[in-house]
Amino acid sequence: MDYDAIIVGAGPAGLSAGAALARAGRRVLCLDRESFGGQVMNTEWVEDYPAPGERIAGPALGSQFVEAAAGAGAELELGEVTEIETYSGCRSVTCADGKTWTANAVIIAGGLRPKKLGLPAEDRLGGRGVIHCAFCDAGLYANRAVAVCGGGHAGLVEALLLAKHASRVHLLESQPALSAPPELQARARAEPKLDIRCGHRVAEIAGKDSVSAVVIENVASGARERLEVHGLLARVGFEAPTEYLLGVAPLGEAGCIEVLGDMRTEAPGIFAAGDIRCGSPRRAAAAVADGVRAAAAALAFLQSPL
Ligand SMILES: Cc1cc2nc3c(=O)[nH]c(=O)nc-3n(C[C@H](O)[C@H](O)[C@H](O)COP(=O)(O)OP(=O)(O)OC[C@H]3O[C@@H](n4cnc5c(N)ncnc54)[C@H](O)[C@@H]3O)c2cc1C
Known part of the structure; x- marks a missing residue:
């Protein structure tokens, strides 16, 4: 042995x-x-x-x-x-x-490991805008806009970390409300760079060589909107x-x-x-x-x- x-x-x-x-x-x-x-x-x-x-x-x-x-x-x-x-x-x-x-x-x-969103471009743009580790890569998104999927504990922690560098962080949660602990939600709501949108999910990731935008969808109405972002991080659960x-x-x-x-x-x-x-x-x-x-x-x- x-x-x-x-x-x-x-x-x-x-x-x-x-x-x-x-x-x-x-x-x-x-x-x-x-x-x-x-x-x-x-x-x-x-x-x-x-x-x-x-x-x-x-x-x-x-x-x-x-x-x-x-x-x-x-x-x-x-x-x-x-x-x-x-x-x-x-x-x-x-x-x-x-x-x-x-x-x-x-x-x-x-x-x-974090669950993927299951979108076609997610693997192709991995490491080229699709972010796996906010702590490792946040500096790459200095003064740029990014999106974070997931309104739970991990999503808010990562969004607040990215907000230290990014110009804007769109936080998208498909459910009607965030599920992170209340004190973390309070910190997130006090962060002016965070744009918190509940009831929204990412429907498409756009970009040829790197992420250039995401198309988000209002879960209730189906209405779509394009957000110009250079980065996307998903924290929609773990497996x-x-x-x-x-x-x-x-x-x-x-x-x-x-x-x-x-x-x-x-x-x-x-x-x-x-x-x-x-x-x-x-x-x-x-x-x-x-x-x-x-x-x-x-x-x-x-x-x-x-
Ligand atoms: C954003 C975030 C914030 C967190 N904040 C806190 C906090 O404030 N306080 C707290 O207590 N906890 C926090 N946690 C949770 C904490 O990090 C975990 O509970 C802890 O790291 C779990 O330890 P582990 O050893 O079980 O797994 P991990 O730390 O995940 O280590 C598992 C290791 O196994 C390796 N591995 C997996 N599969 C294989 C394989 N097939 N072959 C070889 N290697 C493999 C991985 O590479 C990894 O290094 C946080 C987690 C996240 C994501």
Whole structure:
């Protein structure tokens, strides 16, 4: 066996699990398809995390998780896991580049990805006006107009972040009202650059080489309007990146992984932690707690696999 445990996803959940297992003297590999630290690295400020002060900078928090896991002896490697196979005493994990490792236990901590709008130009203009990370790319839209879809927590956080640089941020919510927490809505309504339009959705994205406009539609009347924007970011919900787990672990709504109380799944030797598991509160502190619980369950499994 190459490792005692392989962890899919090096965010708060995966790195906390990795740190706990490595501290217990286990051989651990944490794999991530993008970078190490997870979603908090793409978040300006993380609120509601138990740390000195009212909030902590996302990249600073993410770096702490990386240092904790690496410092404890977990190996960190870039690679997108595309296949997991289970055998009676072993699990094999394969990445998109063809690399394969074996381990006794696997912890899935792959987080969530934003849902797409499902519009034809969305993929074609990805990274060319269709924004995936406001924190990473906001500076590219300085003094330009952008649109954000989604009136929930994530949509408003991203819209307020973009408003620091953009000349105008059109915030579009297809429902009649925003669903973000009231204090966030109050901040959004106080931001003069935000143009909040409930009951509207994006019907078309225009642009040949990059986004030049969006056509929005009034959901009730069907009336359409063209907004000249250089950027569009969608935060209309999240889904779990678990296509490769079909038939491996039990999946629930939007692809989330069904877990028992201690983060075990019904598949022997497969555990899940963090945002990706069904019922997650989707907060960084909760992901850390999940990671620690999954590590404890994996340790018990390693000691007594049956
Ligand atoms: C805009 C925004 C603001 C937020 N603000 C806050 C806040 O203020 N406070 C708070 O507590 N929480 C906040 N959150 C939520 C918080 O970021 C998450 O709850 C937390 O990051 C979840 O940790 P995780 O480890 O489960 O998943 P993630 O942090 O998403 O990490 C999962 C990792 O898995 C990797 N991965 C996925 N699939 C694969 C695969 N197949 N192979 C290899 N790697 C894979 C991904 O690349 C990613 O790095 C916010 C989230 C967003 C989007």
